Amino acid sequence: MTSIQFSSVLLEKNSRSLSYPSLYCRATGDVVEDKIDGAWLLYDKGTYDFSTYFNSLSVQKLQHYTRATKYVLHLELKGAGLTVQQTKGGVFSAHPEPVGEPRALPANDEWQTMDIDLHIDHDAVIVGFIFETEGRVALRNSYYALEVEGDLRPVELALATTTFKKESYIKRNIGLIKGNILAGTDDIAKHFHMYVIDNGRTLDVDELSDEHVTIRPNENVGGAGGFTRGMLEAMGQKTPATHVLLMDDDVAVSPESIKRTYNLLRILKDEYADAMISGAMLNYEIGEDQWEDSGYMSDAGAFRPAKPPLRLTQFEDVVYNEAFKIPKDIRPEQRYSAWWYCCIPTEVIREEGLPLPLFVRCDDGEYGTRCRRELITMNGLCIWHMAFNLRYNAAVERYQTTRNTMIAQCTTGFAKRSDFLQELHHNVVLELKKFAYANAELCLDAFEDFLKGPKFIAQPGAAEESFMRANRNKEALVSFDELQQQAESLHIDGFDVSQITRQLVDGDRPRTISQRLQDYVTDNGQRLMKTEGRGYAVIPMIGWVYPAGVIRGKKYLIVIDWYSKRGAIRTKDVDAYKRIARRYSRDLRYYKRNIDRLRTEYAAARDELTSVAYWKHYLQMD
Incomplete structure (x- = not known):
């Protein structure tokens, strides 16, 4: 058996955590950052519920996709006395349900550790925990640990993000990566590289690049070209990447999501080794609302989210998000993972080829349906992105x-x-x-x-x-x-x-x-x-x-x-209507006469358009 620290108990101080604290902890008292001690203070006597989107553990999916055999909650605490109650969420749970007896921890001014073996009921979708405190309590270095059958998979993770004149977004995300991943002591710090493909050529390469972050000035080849450049860079690095994580530039991300993605890759079962990990899109403006958690193409030809809209500060929606089964009328060959957050094994890229040169729109949808791999989603793997209705562009x-x-x-x-x-x-x-x-x-x-x-x-x-x-x-x-x-x-x-x-x-x-x-x-x-x-x-x-x-x-x-x-x-x-109608009719006649030829020509061009040689020429890398 091998032990792995899978996910940290996460508390953050940013606009989203301040506006939507129930994504992290539902509390009757304040939760305050203690910058001196590097801890978080549960400031008042009360109830602090960590059965939340970011701090529950998705045991149903972990049992399905991974080799995990045991689940442990590790806590480091000091301050007033408290009790810790394990909770679970089943398919029909409207509120966190207690599991077993609560564990008491007496007051102490020194740090104390507590390791709780989690009991996983047959119907548990998620598990979490609740503190009942008698006064102020400090919390630090707490996490869920898993015992895993067999060795951990070797993972070299490359993050590829494409940017075009969005300096404020990308600089902030580079700072988060450097400060929270590369500067840390977690295993990921030794097996991670970030590529920023700068289609706008506006970033200062010398200022932002270092041993683990590469700024690559690029022609303006859109998202498809930028992400393809990132794939090629990842596969061509000194120690080739095993996985490349594609992420939009104009997003907010928690580094913890990237850490959990890395850890998930290390413990997958053999049958899911080539799966794609798909991160959810939460609404940048309304940070508790989930817009999409994997998508599909409708029969009518429209992009659609696979799940209904969910409000992830609500416990029942947190459970629903994990228990959701893709309806049978959404065929596997119609599903995709959007590239605002999509982790792809590089072996899949070698087998299926590179993306099509589409510039923007449909590049991720096409690639996901082409690859036809399992799409793994999980609470806590997400980004915040501006909602589509806020940035509608007819072009x-x-x-x-x-x-x-x-x-x-x-x-x-x-x-x-x-x-x-x-x-x-x-x-x-x-x-x-x-x-x-x-x-x-x-x-x-x-x-x-x-x-x-x-x-x-x-x-x-x-x-x-x-x-x-x-x-x-x-x-x-x-x-x-x-x-x-x-x-x-x-x-x-x-x-x-x-x-x-x-x-x-x-x-x-x-x-x-x-x-x-x-x-x-x-x-x-x-x-x-x-x-x-x-x-x-x-x-x-x-x-x-x-x-x-x-x-x-x-x-x-x-x-x-x-x-x-x-x-x-x-x-x-x-008159304009008549002119456009005539043009449309003419185009349809041409389509009907030539569609069989066009299908043959496009299909014949597939191998070239998705080849490394073509893309290196297209991107002026040769």
């Missing part, structure tokens, strides 16, 4: 997503069950109904670039230029002051930007069956029964929103990006 969602999903499906068989042609049709019609003619044309730009075949995407520089073109061609937003001026020049009676409220922007109204049918047949009065429209409506800028009731029959739509305080005015234009 990404209408151009990149449309083009890349079609390319990926033809090249590597990505999401075979998904109908991306139907998704294209849905998006084009949706944008036309909302008079978003520029964004509808982005969909067709993407479709036509897909129709050019693999030679187009294979050209170095083509992906960046096409994305820059899409950003130039997307609908332009202006400040609220300029928006008011535009409304006045168009004689839009009654519009006053100072009176805009969130309620107005997000509002809608119901439609009758006959109104719904009319809107469907006429695309909001732009075909067959053409109408000029009257008045205006205020709607959100986000592309997938369809406030059908308020937009019907209008001449102007004033779109608002609430978060950037910018907007645009769309004017109903039947």
Whole structure:
């Protein structure tokens, strides 16, 4: 048997822990950092419950995926007397359930240690512990230890992050890695390297690099190119990495998540040695909300989270998050792990090839479904990322997503069950109904670039230029002051930007069956029964929103990006609608005549586009 310190009892002092302390500890008293003693003070007499997202132990998954045979809670404490009660969470647990008898520890001004063998019931999903204190107690160096059958796996972990002119985010994360992982005494410090692929070439290489952190200036090749560069660097280092952890730059991360990932890799069963570890995305703005914990492609061709939204300060959601079983209608070949936090064995990369040169969007989805490996998720393995609705970009969602999903499906068989042609049709019609003619044309730009075949995407520089073109061609937003001026020049009676409220922007109204049918047949009065429209409506800028009731029959739509305080005015234009409809029909005819040839050409290009030789040339590494 081998013993391993698997996960630390985690308390942090940052904006998330201060705003959402129940991610760490539910307490009736204050929990305060003692900077002098390097400990945490449970400041008052009371109850301190560590059966939480970060401080419970996911025993059900550990039993399933790892060789762990015994679980021990190690505590170091001093101060007032207290009792320690082991808890568990079962599938039907609404609150932490006590397990066994509480253990008492008398008051002492010197540090005391306590090791508790944890009892694992047959229905335990997670286990944790609760303190009942008689006064102030200090806590330090506490953790869950596991006894493991056999030797620990040798792991060389490389972290690869791609950045483009987001210096504040990346410098903060480098500092966290250096201060909490590389400067520590844990085993990971000797088997870890961080690669920062700087697509913007704005970071100071000499200032930030050291023996364990490499800043690599790179051409602007998007996330796909940057992460591929990280993979190549990891596999080519002096002691080749066994695993590469891909992580976005504009995220907040707890170093403890990385440590737990490393420890998990060391104790996996043989049948899960090639699994990918997928970290959850929590909402950067609402830090207790989980946005996605692995995803999948729907049959309709949309990216979807595999789990429903969860609030991870709630005990029942913490349990649900671990007990969740992927529904049978989500096929394994449709699932993926997003690259905001995804750990991939380098042996899998050697077997399956490198990513496709897609620049941004769908690169992670394509790669995950291509590799078809087990996806391991676990409480405490996560990052905080800005929610997608806060950073909607039509150049990404209408151009990149449309083009890349079609390319990926033809090249590597990505999401075979998904109908991306139907998704294209849905998006084009949706944008036309909302008079978003520029964004509808982005969909067709993407479709036509897909129709050019693999030679187009294979050209170095083509992906960046096409994305820059899409950003130039997307609908332009202006400040609220300029928006008011535009409304006045168009004689839009009654519009006053100072009176805009969130309620107005997000509002809608119901439609009758006959109104719904009319809107469907006429695309909001732009075909067959053409109408000029009257008045205006205020709607959100986000592309997938369809406030059908308020937009019907209008001449102007004033779109608002609430978060950037910018907007645009769309004017109903039947001529523009007809031009785009004709273009779409022409593209569909070409697609139907040539799709078999295109599928053959894309499939034939797969080996080249995912090869080391191709990527080294693409990245100018040869």
